[in-house]
Amino acid sequence: MIEIIPAIDLIDGKCVRLSQGDFSQKKIYYENSLDAAKEFEAVGLERLHIVDLDGAKYGAVTNLKVLELIANNTNLTIDFGGGIKTDEDIESVFDAGAKMASIGSIAIKNAEKFFAWIEKYGSGKILLGADVKNGKLAINGWQTETDLEILPFLKNYYARGGTQVFCTDISKDGLLQGSANELYAGILDYLPRLDLIASGGVSSIQDVVELEKIGCAGVIIGKAFYEGKIKIDELGQMNAERNKI
Numbered sequence: 001m002i003e004i005i006p007a008i009d010l011i012d013g014k015c016v017r018l019s020q021g022d023f024s025q026k027k028i029y030y031e032n033s034l035d036a037a038k039e040f041e042a043v044g045l046e047r048l049h050i051v052d053l054d055g056a057k058y059g060a061v062t063n064l065k066v067l068e069l070i071a072n073n074t075n076l077t078i079d080f081g082g083g084i085k086t087d088e089d090i091e092s093v094f095d096a097g098a099k100m101a102s103i104g105s106i107a108i109k110n111a112e113k114f115f116a117w118i119e120k121y122g123s124g125k126i127l128l129g130a131d132v133k134n135g136k137l138a139i140n141g142w143q144t145e146t147d148l149e150i151l152p153f154l155k156n157y158y159a160r161g162g163t164q165v166f167c168t169d170i171s172k173d174g175l176l177q178g179s180a181n182e183l184y185a186g187i188l189d190y191l192p193r194l195d196l197i198a199s200g201g202v203s204s205i206q207d208v209v210e211l212e213k214i215g216c217a218g219v220i221i222g223k224a225f226y227e228g229k230i231k232i233d234e235l236g237q238m239n240a241e242r243n244k245i
Contacts, residue, residue, distance in 0.1 A: 001242035002212040007222035043236025055083020071097020104129035105139040128165040166197035
């Protein structure tokens, strides 16, 4: 059954959401991000996806103290990304309590370093973040579009030992108009053994059900929860059903 993964996006340590990656369209939901994390844990959720938006924008990990605070005060399995560029960065993220590092820009800009991290830490600790616009990858917090097409990029990633990826269709993110099911179905048709985590656009529990039917291993839910489109109790109930299997 599909894994429910709530998301906390950080700017200045606060839990925020953007629309389509636009930093000018920022809305603060929690001044203290630990409060959000504790709510997720309280209903039985086990995973947490943290995005350091400051880090992604400026190219340097910025919100390590918030990661450490959440890791030290919950039992959530955290993946953390945004601004991870160097060996020191990734070590600091693990030292602060993340179980996985989410890597996006470096996987494109310095592929050898990225694959060296997979070899060093294992594919279970490295989560590729693939942000897509019109079938092509975008980097630097979605601010820079590339000419790289998603399917060949993922094929190479999988061939070199990568096993898991969260993929965001930028055109869908933050709009609460449904997820990019066609994109995800195409990826899984091409690479059926890839652990694909859907991200962006989820607006209802039905969206989650559809993503499960497609074969997604997980789904990241952010704005739909913060805007009350999906109740936290619904997430907890769905996760409990998953754990029965």
